[in-house]
Amino acid sequence: MHHISCVIVIIHLTLANSQGEVCDEEEAIYYTFGPGKAQKVTDVIKKKSPETS
Numbered sequence: 001m002h003h004i005s006c007v008i009v010i011i012h013l014t015l016a017n018s019q020g021e022v023c024d025e026e027e028a029i030y031y032t033f034g035p036g037k038a039q040k041v042t043d044v045i046k047k048k049s050p051e052t053s
Contacts, residue, residue, distance in 0.1 A: 007031055007032050008029060008030070009029075009030045009032055010028070010029050010030075011027065011028045011030070012026075013025065013026050013027070
């Protein structure tokens with residue numbers, strides 16, 4: 001892992017081919033929450049989604 005903060009994790013990713021040559025690199029940012037906060041965020045997203053209206 002590249003960096004860890006309170007609720008943010010930044011991971012450096014490398015994609016290589018079968019010869020080990022790097023094809024692409026990127027950083028992924030993940031927001032981490034405990035179970036209670038995760039459920040609240042999920043509920044808010046579901047309420048805003050047109051598919052659940």
